[in-house]
Amino acid sequence: MFHRRLIALARGLLGPIALGVLLGVLISATYVAQALLLVVALTAIGAGDQQRAVLALAGVVAAVAVRAGLLWAREVAAAWAGGQVRARLRDRLLLQVADLGPTFVAQGRVGATRATVVEGVDALEGYYSRYLPQVVVTALVPIVLVAALFTVQPAAATVLAVAVGLALVVPRFKDATLLRSGRERWTTWLDINADYLEAMQGLPTLRSAGADRRRRDGLQTRSTALYVDTMRELRISLLENGFSMFVQQAGTAGAVVVTVVAVTGVVPAAAASTVLLVLLGAVECFRPVRDLTRAWHAGYLGLTAVDGLDALLSARPAVTDTGRRDLPSGSTGTAPPTIALRGVEYTFPGADSPVLRDVTFTVPAGSTVAVVGRSGAGKSTLVGLLTREIDPDRGEIHWDGIALPALRRPALRAGTAVVGQHPYLFAQSVADNLRLGAPTASDEEIVAAARAADADAFVRDLPDGYDTVLAEGGRSLSGGQRQRLALARALVRRSPLLVLDEATSAVDTVSEQAVVAGLRAARSASGDRPTCVLVVHRLATALTAEQVVVLDAGRVVQTGPPAELAAAPGPFADLLDAQQGEPAGAVLR
């Protein structure tokens, strides 16, 4: 029951595993010492040597006492080792998920990733804290005992060796089948997990579509099928356990019988102590085998969970951080950059054609450029490229003349504040949410940012103002309020580059004007106006930018000052005409 990924991960966990082995061996040693001392005591009683018998029995008591301490220590050590395993693996997985980024998370199923990180790691804990140490103990102790018994009673030792071998090896024939179906079952279980989470998140939609009962019945059917399948596997595993137990009993009886036959004619006292020694030795030989049978399930669970962990750990991020340079500094901090795109082309993995082609435009330092275009034109993809969630297949994007891949990714992230259409707010106070990217921001800075994002007034109307704890995801707020808080959160960071992707789509037009005014007044940490890229649907917002870039089917079809573009026939004017009926269109003309 080994897997290359589990062995590779074990390298970082050698300490906890070695401690488990050490304690397991010491516990076995106390059992063996107890058995030997019992033989000595009983032989002494038979010979009428009371003093020797008392001493040996005192030794038995001591062995029991020491073992009690060791068993306690093993439980504590297993719990500690389990904690270490969980903490280290989860750290590693969470770092990996963070490295893979939102593109990876969006491609997979959130519920399955969650189950891998939580239950998958729990399953692995038993593998390292109980199963692996017990495998080593079982490989050591019976060999040593059989070898020792061989010097006393070779025939009995041979019977024991065969029985231990059978008890360990025969059940393994079914292991491969059990593991294969166990791993398939784990994958099904991950799917069901993802379906449950999706059903919970989409409950309002399921209800409104009248599909909630159907979805529930589907989940119930799949869960029941999984349960029935698990029970069938359990029966096979119990049969194996039964066989192992039978071999152990038969082995013990066989060893005793051959010993009795072998000592026929020997002085009765010596014969009795030999039989006793073999009997107790056999019990101790099989004890680690029994313990391994008990720990087997922990190991089995770990192995069934390994595929999900392996897939997560083997996944490669869409971009790798090869950058070595920091952002260029201004006089008092990172200055707003000039962002230049040159011949950028991007095709999504598996797609037939590029979603962006030959995209070239410049956003001068401290200016605002609005990117507009019909739905599906490639605007959000452009945001992914600017923030380096993905890299272009052709062309380059420069930050003050430095290609983005040459910049350290943490530096790029620190210098870029991004707000999307569906921002996430955490179940913390409003103030804590606003401080997310700038933990040291003062109360005044928080309030100023909220004012700039037209959020201050509604925040003050909340029950505890800025101390109001929000519902998970910010669900206690309206969509527009969530967006305004997300904007405020971005402004608090005072980043030199601000990228807003439909960040005010749910905000009403009056509030949007206030937000736009707030954005104009925003300052980066260097005291300058930040460079700003706005992806907007509502063209009234585009009018406030210094420059507009019109995207159509992944190509830049027009660029220039919005007033000029609006006045002449062309793609921007066409988009305006299309929005004529909407309030924003009315504001424009």
Ligand SMILES: Nc1ncnc2c1ncn2[C@@H]1O[C@H](COP(=O)(O)OP(=O)(O)OP(=O)(O)O)[C@@H](O)[C@H]1O
């Ligand atoms: N992860 C993805 N994998 C494959 N294709 C994708 C992916 N994301 C987006 N696309 C495709 O790329 C094209 C551009 O999508 P994008 O989200 O950039 O458009 P957009 O201009 O932002 O649209 P909207 O205004 O509706 O948000 C669309 O045709 C979309 O189907």
